[in-house]
Amino acid sequence: MTQPKNIAIVGAGMAAITCARTLVQAGHRVTVFEKSRGVGGRMSTRDSAFGTFDHGAQYFTVRDARFALALQTTAGLCRPWSANTVRVLDSHGRVAAAGLPAREPHWVPSPGMNALVRAWAKPLVDAGSVELQTRVMAIAPDALNKKQWQLHTTGADDSSHVYSGFDAVVLAIPHPQAQALLATTPKGEALAKKTNKVSVAPCWTLMLAFPQAVQPGLTTLGPQWNAARSTHHRIAWLTRESSKPGRGRVERWTVQASAAWSQEHLNDDPARVQAKLIKAFSEITGIRAEPAHAEVHRWMYAKTEQPLGHSHLLDAKAGLGVCGDWCLGHRVEDAFISGLELALQVA
Known part of the structure; x- marks a missing residue:
């Protein structure tokens, strides 16, 4: 040493x-x-009165043996999320092709994506080593x-x-x-x-909650899939947060804008961004109900392009x-x- x-x-x-x-x-x-x-970076979780939103990274996969070994130090914290209902959508919200088949497990920490980094950081925090x-x-x-x-x-x-x-x-x-x-x-x-030469694209993220879906005989609003990649010019990804393990029953959606649209509207007023993304969300999902909670977050450096x-x-x-x-x-x-x-x- x-x-x-x-x-x-x-x-x-x-x-x-x-x-x-x-x-x-x-x-x-x-x-x-x-x-x-707090710790976590883009493995972030946003709290609201209706539950949490993983408004950064949505899930992770495990391909490296060293990562698999490290995850064993927090056994039970991360749980598999069944993403086999994911579809690739066209710009009108119609299923165009199957996407993201369950060829490998998709994992999510519980109760939120930030839980894994927080658990690993706890000894450092307890030692007074985090400012x-x-x-x-x-x-x-x-x-x-x-x-x-x-x-x-x-x-x-x-x-x-x-x-x-x-x-x-x-x-x-x-x-x-x-x-x-x-x-x-x-x-x-x-x-x-x-x-x-490194290039990283921004991302506007929309968070929506629909507590009216939690009623007898009604468990979800809109489509029956829980996550989707989209070719809509405004939206690249949608997730029904309440479909993830340990996330609570209230129907909540995280919607991530496309890199091109996010870049074009990088400095727009957040209220304007929110309105445009809600409109696109409705077009894709068919959900016309008024959300009880809506907010946006701008990630300046979200997805690596180069x-x-x-x-x-x-x-x-x-x-x-x-x-x-x-x-x-x-x-x-x-x-x-x-x-x-x-x-x-x-x-």
Whole structure:
């Protein structure tokens, strides 16, 4: 084993927490910095008065033996979700072809997608190694030891703080954000250039709840399928959240806009986006009822269109590393592999 190091990890999604827990298991000291109020990244779950919405990643598959082994540490937390009713729809909501056959299990943590990352992060949180609502603004050589790093941060109350004494810094965040931080130090320029060809598309996500469906003799509204890929110009994916195990009975839908439409309407007023997506949802599903709950969320960096092509980047001499699902693709497992392989190289 190498000499124990003090390592800062920026981000708290799947790649970040996988990297952090692997480094801790190898005997290193880790501090995780996350600008949001909780861990999870795009494995996110939004609460509402009518139940939860997995408004980021919808499910995950398991193809890598290392991921399968890691999941055994939280046995029973993740459950199979029967997605064999998924269909590919045309722009009018008609079934055009079978899609996503059950060739491999589709898994969802319970009670929400964020439960897996939260479970893996709990030992770090309990140890006081996770700084939430802390945005890293710049990285720079440590004022007392130029061979180490310090992080300049801002908090939720706009307070500023400098964290010092890190032997290495790992950026487990979307590549444009990683590029921006790497640009704050001359030592990061080489790594930043290697990510120039990466392309990640945005996504507007709509969340709807229809509690009126929970009545005697009425269990669902609209179509009998629970998830669908769509060729509608506005919508790429729809999921009946209440069909997932452990999610509650109230009928809820998560609707993800297409990459092209999301990009075209990236800076639109959220209310306008919501109205347009509800209209498209009605066209596809035939559900004309007024939702009791509706909201939208904009993901600036949702689905990788052009990946890096390597699981991670590491400049061992400078003590800088980069990881994330965008290194390999856009799947949850891609994020896991990226964070794991970076940690193993550092360790």
